[in-house]
Amino acid sequence: MGSLSERKKKILKAVIVNYTQSAEPVGSRTVARGYRIGLSSATIRNEMADLEEMGYLEQPHTSAGRIPSDKGYRYYVDHLMEGVQLTSEEKKAIKNLLNAEKIREIEKIILNAARVLSLSTNYTALIMGPQFQKAAFKQMRILPLSEKQGLVVLITDTGFIKNKIIDLPYSLTPSELHQVVNYLNHKLYGLTIDQVTTSLINELKRDLFRRLEILEQAFLLLEESLKEEEQVRVYLGGTTNILNQPEFKDVEKVRSLFSLFEQEALLSRLLENSSDAEQVVVNIGRENKLQDIHECTLVTATYSIQDKMLGTMGILGPTRMEYCRVIGIINYLVDYLNLILSTPNR
Amino acid sequence: MGSLSERKKKILKAVIVNYTQSAEPVGSRTVARGYRIGLSSATIRNEMADLEEMGYLEQPHTSAGRIPSDKGYRYYVDHLMEGVQLTSEEKKAIKNLLNAEKIREIEKIILNAARVLSLSTNYTALIMGPQFQKAAFKQMRILPLSEKQGLVVLITDTGFIKNKIIDLPYSLTPSELHQVVNYLNHKLYGLTIDQVTTSLINELKRDLFRRLEILEQAFLLLEESLKEEEQVRVYLGGTTNILNQPEFKDVEKVRSLFSLFEQEALLSRLLENSSDAEQVVVNIGRENKLQDIHECTLVTATYSIQDKMLGTMGILGPTRMEYCRVIGIINYLVDYLNLILSTPNR
DNA sequence: TTTAGCACTCGATTAGCTTGAGTGCTAATA
DNA sequence: TATTAGCACTCAAGCTAATCGAGTGCTAAA
Incomplete structure (x- = not known):
C-alpha cells in the first residue's frame, strides 16, 4: 500500500495541503505553480488522473479539480504527514488556559480541557469523563x-x-x-x-x-x-466551531450532527471504540461507524491517571482537517493532563 | 391600547393563527376564505392596511401578504388568545415522561423536566437550576x-x-x-x-x-x-428542535443562536430577568434583551418548592410560536413540578 | 517521458422572461 | 356611508438561455 512513486506522494500531499486550506477542489495548475515540484501542469494532470483511479483522489464533477478521498487522507496521515511540534507559545497558551485556577475536582478539569481543546483547534471537542x-x-x-x-x-x-x-x-x-x-x-x-x-x-x-x-x-x-448503569458523561466544547466550516453551510447536516451531540450515549460509544489504543487514533470519514459523521474526522486519545486509563478525548472536524496541528495539540494536551492528574496533591 | 374594533381583532387573530401554522405571509383572500368573517377580501385588505399602519402587521415586500409584528403578537397574547386547557392525554403523557423513575436528586428532576418540555412543545427548553x-x-x-x-x-x-x-x-x-x-x-x-x-x-x-x-x-x-460565585447551571433540552423551524434555514442564525446556547452565563441572565414574576412571562422578539434572540419568543415561568422560588424555566421558539399551547404546557408543568418538589418525602 | 496546445465539459453566474399571489385604488353598489 | 367588484400594478420566485472560466483529457511535438 505504501507503494506510491515519490512524485505521486508529493502531488497527493500538495493536493491535501492545499485543499485543507482552501476547501476548494485543487487543479493541476495550482499544484504545478505552488509546490515546487518542477513539473508542468500537464504531467501533474496525468499523475492526478492516476491517483484518482487508485482511489486517493476524487473529482466532484468532470471539469473540476480534485479533492482527497478518505483513502487519500488515510495515506496522508499514515505516510506523508510530518509531525509538527507546537511552538512554545502555543504550549504556554494551552497551559495557561488549563491552569486558570487551581482546580481539584476532576470533572472541572475535564470540562476545562474540553474548552481548551476546542479553543486551540477551532474544531469541536468531545471528552468522555472518567469511567466510573x-x-x-x-x-x-x-x-x-x-x-x-x-x-x-x-x-x-x-x-x-x-x-x-x-x-x-x-x-x-x-x-x-x-x-x-x-x-x-x-x-x-x-x-x-x-x-x-x-x-x-x-x-x-x-x-x-x-x-x-x-x-x-x-x-x-x-x-x-x-x-444503575450510569451513563458515562461526555463533555462537549466548541460545538459551534464546526459551523464555521464551509462543509456545514447546509442546515440538514448541522441538524444531524447536533442531534448526535444531544445523544450522550452515542457519543460515549463513539469514543469508547478508540479507547483501547495507546496512541492517538484518527478515524477518517466513513471509517467512523456513525452515519452522521461520515464526512467528519474524529481524532481521539486516551488520558489516564498514574497509568490507569480514565477516559477518551476527541476532536471532531471535517475530513478536511489540519491533521498535524490537531494531532500535535491533542498529544500535548493528553500528556499535560496526565501529568496534572497524576500529581499526587493536585 | 386595547382599542381595536372587533373586526380588526378578528382579522389580526386570523392572520396570526394562519401565519403560525403556515409560516407564509397571509393575504387578504386567505383570511376572507378561511375565517368566517363574512367580509370580502377587499374590505379585509383595507383593514389590514390599517393594522399595518398601526404597527400590528408587517409586509415583507409590497406584493406579499402580511405577517404579524412583535406588537401584533403582543396584542394577541394580551387580548386575543384563548387559554387552552391540555387534554387529559397530554397531561398523562407529561406525567409519564416526568415520572419515568422515582428520582430524588433535584438536578435529575430538572434535567428531565427540560427533556419533557422540549419534547412536548417541539421547541427548545431552558431550565435554570436551583439558585444555590x-x-x-x-x-x-x-x-x-x-x-x-x-x-x-x-x-x-x-x-x-x-x-x-x-x-x-x-x-x-x-x-x-x-x-x-x-x-x-x-x-x-x-x-x-x-x-x-x-x-x-x-x-x-x-x-x-x-x-x-x-x-x-x-x-x-x-x-x-x-x-466562589458559582454560575447557576442552565439545562437545555431539544436544542435541535429549533432547527426544524423554517426561520432557521440560514446557518448564520443557527450559529448565533447556538453560540448563545454555549454561554451559560448569558442564558442564566436571560432567565433571571423574568424570575420575579409570579406568572408566566412572554418575551416577544425584540422585547428580549439579547440580540441573538430578537427573532425568537421566550416564554418563562418560575418553579418553587414550598413557595420558595427555586429557578426559572423557559421555552424558546420563533416568534411565530403556538403561544397558547406553549403557555398551557409550561403552566401545567410548573404546577406539576411544584407539586412533586414540595412532596415531603419525594 | 515530458510538455505545449487545444477542444471539450460542466458548474456557477448573470440576465431576461414569465408567473402568480397579493396589493392599492377607484368606481359602482347596498 | 360602508362595502364590494374590478383592474392595474408590484415584486419575489422560478425558469431558461447565454456566458464565463477553471479545469480536464487527449494528441502531437520536443
Whole structure:
C-alpha cells in the first residue's frame, strides 16, 4: 500500500495541503505553480488522473479539480504527514488556559480541557469523563439527611465523587449504620466498581446478616447507587466551531450532527471504540461507524491517571482537517493532563 | 391600547393563527376564505392596511401578504388568545415522561423536566437550576480524603448537594475538625447561602478562635466553597428542535443562536430577568434583551418548592410560536413540578 | 517521458422572461 | 356611508438561455 512513486506522494500531499486550506477542489495548475515540484501542469494532470483511479483522489464533477478521498487522507496521515511540534507559545497558551485556577475536582478539569481543546483547534471537542465503572472504590459515607433519608457519598481513587440520595431502612440506628459503612469500606477498598457486582454484594449481605443482623434493605443503597448503569458523561466544547466550516453551510447536516451531540450515549460509544489504543487514533470519514459523521474526522486519545486509563478525548472536524496541528495539540494536551492528574496533591 | 374594533381583532387573530401554522405571509383572500368573517377580501385588505399602519402587521415586500409584528403578537397574547386547557392525554403523557423513575436528586428532576418540555412543545427548553445562593443552609460535612485533603459536602434545604475538595490545614485533628463542623452546622442552620457572607464568616472565625483556638485556615474552606460565585447551571433540552423551524434555514442564525446556547452565563441572565414574576412571562422578539434572540419568543415561568422560588424555566421558539399551547404546557408543568418538589418525602 | 496546445465539459453566474399571489385604488353598489 | 367588484400594478420566485472560466483529457511535438 505504501507503494506510491515519490512524485505521486508529493502531488497527493500538495493536493491535501492545499485543499485543507482552501476547501476548494485543487487543479493541476495550482499544484504545478505552488509546490515546487518542477513539473508542468500537464504531467501533474496525468499523475492526478492516476491517483484518482487508485482511489486517493476524487473529482466532484468532470471539469473540476480534485479533492482527497478518505483513502487519500488515510495515506496522508499514515505516510506523508510530518509531525509538527507546537511552538512554545502555543504550549504556554494551552497551559495557561488549563491552569486558570487551581482546580481539584476532576470533572472541572475535564470540562476545562474540553474548552481548551476546542479553543486551540477551532474544531469541536468531545471528552468522555472518567469511567466510573473502572475506577477503584476508595471510600463511602452515608450522611443522614432526615429520619428516612440519607446521602451516600462514594469516592473513587481517581477522585471521582458521586452522590446519591437513598431511603434508609427505618430500623437502622446511627451506630448500626456506621458499622455497616465501616464494614463496607473495609471490604470494598481497592476494588473497581465493575468488580463490585451484585453477586459480591449478595455475598457481603449474607456475611453481614450473620454478624450484625441488619436488615436486608441496608444493601439496596449500594446496589442502587452502583448498579444503575450510569451513563458515562461526555463533555462537549466548541460545538459551534464546526459551523464555521464551509462543509456545514447546509442546515440538514448541522441538524444531524447536533442531534448526535444531544445523544450522550452515542457519543460515549463513539469514543469508547478508540479507547483501547495507546496512541492517538484518527478515524477518517466513513471509517467512523456513525452515519452522521461520515464526512467528519474524529481524532481521539486516551488520558489516564498514574497509568490507569480514565477516559477518551476527541476532536471532531471535517475530513478536511489540519491533521498535524490537531494531532500535535491533542498529544500535548493528553500528556499535560496526565501529568496534572497524576500529581499526587493536585 | 386595547382599542381595536372587533373586526380588526378578528382579522389580526386570523392572520396570526394562519401565519403560525403556515409560516407564509397571509393575504387578504386567505383570511376572507378561511375565517368566517363574512367580509370580502377587499374590505379585509383595507383593514389590514390599517393594522399595518398601526404597527400590528408587517409586509415583507409590497406584493406579499402580511405577517404579524412583535406588537401584533403582543396584542394577541394580551387580548386575543384563548387559554387552552391540555387534554387529559397530554397531561398523562407529561406525567409519564416526568415520572419515568422515582428520582430524588433535584438536578435529575430538572434535567428531565427540560427533556419533557422540549419534547412536548417541539421547541427548545431552558431550565435554570436551583439558585444555590438563595437556598438555605441545612448541613455540611467534611470527609477526610487523605492527610491533607478533605471533601466538603454541603446540603441545602432545597435538596441541592454540593461537593468541593479542599486542602485541610495540617494542624487539625479529626476531633477538632468534627468540632468545627458541628459548630458551623449549628450556627449556619437555616440561613440562605447569600446570608452566609464573608463578614458573617469572619465573625464566626473570631468566635471560634477564642473558643477552640483553631487555625484560621480552617475557614478558608467555607469561604472557598461558598464565595466562589458559582454560575447557576442552565439545562437545555431539544436544542435541535429549533432547527426544524423554517426561520432557521440560514446557518448564520443557527450559529448565533447556538453560540448563545454555549454561554451559560448569558442564558442564566436571560432567565433571571423574568424570575420575579409570579406568572408566566412572554418575551416577544425584540422585547428580549439579547440580540441573538430578537427573532425568537421566550416564554418563562418560575418553579418553587414550598413557595420558595427555586429557578426559572423557559421555552424558546420563533416568534411565530403556538403561544397558547406553549403557555398551557409550561403552566401545567410548573404546577406539576411544584407539586412533586414540595412532596415531603419525594 | 515530458510538455505545449487545444477542444471539450460542466458548474456557477448573470440576465431576461414569465408567473402568480397579493396589493392599492377607484368606481359602482347596498 | 360602508362595502364590494374590478383592474392595474408590484415584486419575489422560478425558469431558461447565454456566458464565463477553471479545469480536464487527449494528441502531437520536443
